[in-house]
Amino acid sequence: MNIKRLHRNITNQFASSFRVPEWLWKPLLLLFIIAAFLPGLQAQSGAPAGKSPTATQDTQKLKIETAQVIEYFKEGEREKQKLSGNVRMRQEDILVYCDTAIMFMDDAILIGNVVIEQGDSVKVFSDSTHYHADTKIADLYGNIALENGKQKLFTRQMRYDAGNKIAEYHTGAVMDNGKSQLKSKHGYYHVNEKMVFFKGDVVTTDPDFTMRTDTMTFNTETQTVNFVAPTLISQRDGKIYTEGGFYDIENNFAEFDLNPQYDKEGQRGRAEKMRYNGTSNVYTLQGDAYIDDPTKGQETKADVIFHMSDVDVTILKGNAFYKDSVREIYGEQIRYDNRNKNYQLLGRGKVIDGSNIIEADSLDFNDALGSGLAVGRVEWIDTAGDYTVLANRMDYNKKSEYLFAYGGFEDAENGRPMMKSLIDRDTLYMSADTLTSFKPDSIHDERILLAFRDVRIFKKDLQAVCDSLKFSSADSIFWFYPIDQKPLMWSDTSQFSADTMLMLMKNKQVDRIWLRQNAMVVNSEEGKLFNQIKGRTNTIFFRDSEAKEMLVEGNAQAIYYALDDKKAYVGVNETACSEMKLYFEDRKVQHIKFYEQPTWNFIPMSLAGKETKKLDGFFWEQLRRPRSIEDLLFRKIIQVNPEEVLDAEDGK
Template sequence: MTSFYFRVSFFFLMCWAISSSAIAQEKSILQINKADDLKGDETRGFERLLGSVEMKHKNSLIYCDSAHFYRTENKARLFGNVRIVDEVDPVTTTSRYAEYDGNTQLAKLRNNVVFTNNETTLTTNYLDYDRMGNIAYYYNKGKVVDSVNVLTSQRGTYEVNSERITFQEDVVLVNPDYTMKTNDLIYLTIPKTAETKGLTNLISKDGNTLDAQNGSFYDTQAKIFRFFDGVVESETSRIKAKELYYSELDAYYEGKENVSVLSKERQVEVFGDVGEYWEERKYSLVHGNALVRRYFESDTLYMAADSLISQDGEVDSMKYLLAFRSVKLVKTDLSSVADSLVYNYSDSSIQLFKDPVMWNQKSQISADSMIFYLANEQLERVYMKDKVFVITQDTIRNFNQMKGRSMVGYFLEGKMDKVDIEGNGESLYFALQADTISQGINKTLSATIKLRFKEGAIQRVTYGIKPDGKFTPFQLITEENSRLEGFDW
């Protein structure tokens, strides 16, 4: 029986010893490795360590000039040349003063704090370092420097295990090529990427600006940017988009949703659902609800299409705008539709292809293809080829008509002034009395026809050699004989 109680007692004693050892190990006591002098201070409840102090706590070695060691509380106050070195992680922290709690593993460092992890250095005056979570917090301004970037902010959190630093309030990131400003930024020190929230501003060394209303992502090594509700502006261009991607090395932009690309030199702005822009080539591609605005001093030319290509090269032959499918064009003095279009910046000419139709004042012009020129912001002349058909309305809304193989039209102050028709010319126009009463129709066939206009109405018609004409009086006019073949208003 005695032997049984002895064994039971021994068993509980061993359990208590193991438990006590585990608690002591979990608590992890601060240890004194060395000091030049050790003095007790029973009235204040701490021991004074003087000269070349070295302490140890778990994987941390702690150095300072002097310390107050609160043995029962497992805490220490450190003075002068404080240095905390991690024996496992490459982390070293220095300051003038610190407080270290062995129970919570929290170090509070103050005055000239330097926190170093590999190539990353954090400097501040107020740093709390949670050794258990391996997380450092700084307050009242801090600066982080690595091999590429310098980041400053009012507050920050450095998560050492994940190499993640969160910067808050008055954040500035500076590298050799850019300066970024925001209020919330997350920086990963290993891939050297920065992610921001909210309003973000970035200025390049060349003076280009990149702004985002709803945050951004920046790969500082690959020089790749993503901006949300972003605007990129240079001396020659401005690009906007709901989501904007930019590769600096490729000088390439890509935008999604509400895209706009403005060429400041040409005063041409392109809009669409998706857009791409190659900066060095000055080449852009926009598709999906594409729209172009060509800004003049006192007017604007609008053009809509499914897809748009804009090229603004060095030579004149490489300065153009292409529009594809369902093209619509509007300006104060003209409007037009076509399947496709080419706008040459060098001579302000606009070529329309595949069943184009153009309207000017009271005139409608159609052909297989046409090209018209702008001068001093107004329509100057137009060339048409194959199946040319011109319709104008007179003062009482009759349809005067002309057709031929090719035609040249001239405009004065934006209004049709004269038209020259070459090859298989036909004309049909209404003879009016006092511009109010229709007398009949003059229909003429001629190899060439020249027409002169006044206020958009035909004033004089001149025919070539041996024209074949016919007059139909008002009483005999029908819808059939009042239309040339191919008429389509």
């Protein structure tokens, strides 16, 4: 109620009470109002300043304690009082101060510098107030301020229920706690419960953010804002939207739990629940968390996402997925350090980087250096080279395309790394103590594969062992090297040996095999009688994955057991020449050509004896032959069955 309205109300009351002519009561009223604002004017009734009659105090709920001037009026049986100058009144624990008070029955009109106090907790200031003593409700007008501790509420019109300590306003107000300001059209302030309800065009302004909503609650003790309606929080570098949650202003901690979303410098995020800890500057997205940054080509998903802004580290937990313009990462937990350009997979995960796919129990990769370490059941797939490496640990460098694998995929201590590749429409498996792959320079596309110590190869129709191996993608040649033992190769019932062996690949098929120095090919159907071909070098030519020709050069020698039409041995041929060429059909020798003064000798089986004839350097090795993929996996080859061992010994 403003002063003009108060003037009108008092005018009407006096006009109806005294029933005097208008020409008389208007001048009298004017004098009355002037007297009310003249300090030191004494009451015409003669009552002493600062005191009120005992009878009046006993009957009033709002008791007068002091006033400079007290005037009395009577309307029929009802008394009215006007108090002026340093007025102070009390009702139980409620103290009222003002410049002027008009009191009648249980009501009081308070004018000028009005203050209502309740203990040490609440002070309410206003220009004017209509106080209802029977209900302890005050209607305040003008420049209003409600103080409760650090909280200050400013408005132009408010109702305050002093009995229940509840304030309400409906014409707009501002609450200030010294740091933040909160505006709303409507509000209810429950002082005892320390809770404020804001409604209609709610705006919170803080040095760190601006918040807009329609409905909100605020706990003045915990300094906590609760969102119960669609809310938009704007910061310097982004916005947050939510339809429910809370914000702890004192501790700078927020939780948004109903359809929360955010947009920060083009980065968009959503989750079932979001949290922000301003003290540690950590953001948490929980439940179907998703972050998308089209400007950087990044996409992130996880059950929970943590982002530590101070160190620029992001952690993804549970069904984690990260994608950028270079790679895709899947895992149980992903940690990405944007400042140091380093990411980690903690728990089983997979990285797709161009043509390379790597899966491991844990992985640490430095983007700046291009180097990484994968540990635990490591699987590396090169889709461009069409090969896979399995190991326990793997070092690699993306820039130099270097890869070093060691330890077994399933057995880290006793196992060995293994490579597999599709050859001749079948998978070739290779293991060694260590496997290394790299590009010798950045100019050419050549890749080199090195296998060191105890190399073993298994394919259904081809097996091999050697001390070390090299493969170059430039010429597609496998080099088999000796260190302690000669390299060996087996195909079906044939064994190939030499000081050095080479195998040429074309279109994912074996095209040619070279046996260099002390080359020997041994063949036996039952492991007792052996066909043998020896020379300085042997070259086997393949077509459609089958051996078709063999060229033996330099001191060529052969022992060949002849069969009749019934597959019975009829004798043994011994041949020597400078060069010979063998032709195969259905994996069997069809005919042989001998060059440069060949010599031969045929011995019937009756004279040849039961023991096989042997060329110098003959040996028949079956213990080293891998017979399954399992024979490749461990440092000590799995032993064959006893019968095979006896058969092998008989053939020596």
